Amino acid sequence: MFEQRAPVIRAIASPRAKGWFVLLVFSLLVAGCVTIGSKYKDVALADSRNAMVLIYRPSPPKDIFLSQAYEYTHAPNIYHEDSKLTGLNINAYTYTEIEPGPTTFSAREKLTGMTMVKLELDASPGQFYYLRYDFDFMAVDVAYEFKIIPDELALQEIRKTRYTAASR
Numbered sequence: 684m685f686e687q688r689a690p691v692i693r694a695i696a697s698p699r700a701k702g703w704f705v706l707l708v709f710s711l712l713v714a715g716c717v718t719i720g721s722k723y724k725d726v727a728l729a730d731s732r733n734a735m736v737l738i739y740r741p742s743p744p745k746d747i748f749l750s751q752a753y754e755y756t757h758a759p760n761i762y763h764e765d766s767k768l769t770g771l772n773i774n775a776y777t778y779t780e781i782e783p784g785p786t787t788f789s790a791r792e793k794l795t796g797m798t799m800v801k802l803e804l805d806a807s808p809g810q811f812y813y814l815r816y817d818f819d820f821m822a823v824d825v826a827y828e829f830k831i832i833p834d835e836l837a838l839q840e841i842r843k844t845r846y847t848a849a850s851r
Contacts, residue, residue: 734810777848802814
């Protein structure tokens with residue numbers, strides 16, 4: 684005779700509640716892109732016949748809001764040759780010890796696997812290489828790049844990042 688209905692939750696209908704709900708959802712989405720590893724610690728070669736490559740991604744410029752919004756939602760996968768190292772979030776770094784000789788690093792789009800940028804490196808034994816992943820939102824065409832950064836500048840920038848483990 685009487686149908687039982689589920690209680691209607693009306694709290695989400697108020698504009699204030701909608702605002703808080705949107706803020707909560709946005710915060711959860713962004714939290715997935717934030718790096719929470721340990722602060723930078725110096726790394727050493729396990730074998731002095733190899734080379735060390737540190738790849739990092741600093742914060743985008745604070746004065747470019749659109750760049751920040753895109754950067755926080757976009758974390759490329761970093762590859763050495765055809766092996767995935769990790770997804771690289773903002774304020775993150777990872778490292779890998781490699782054999783000397785010619786080698787390739789790339790950043791690929793997470794969803795499509797499309798290569799966004801590639802860097803060829805001729806690694807020397809005992810050397811450290813600092814690769815900074817950059818994104819230029821203001822370029823006419825979206826510009827991604829790896830830059831080999833001098834040790835002194837790289838160490839200043841990388842100390843502000845947090846570790847993301849390589850998956851190998």
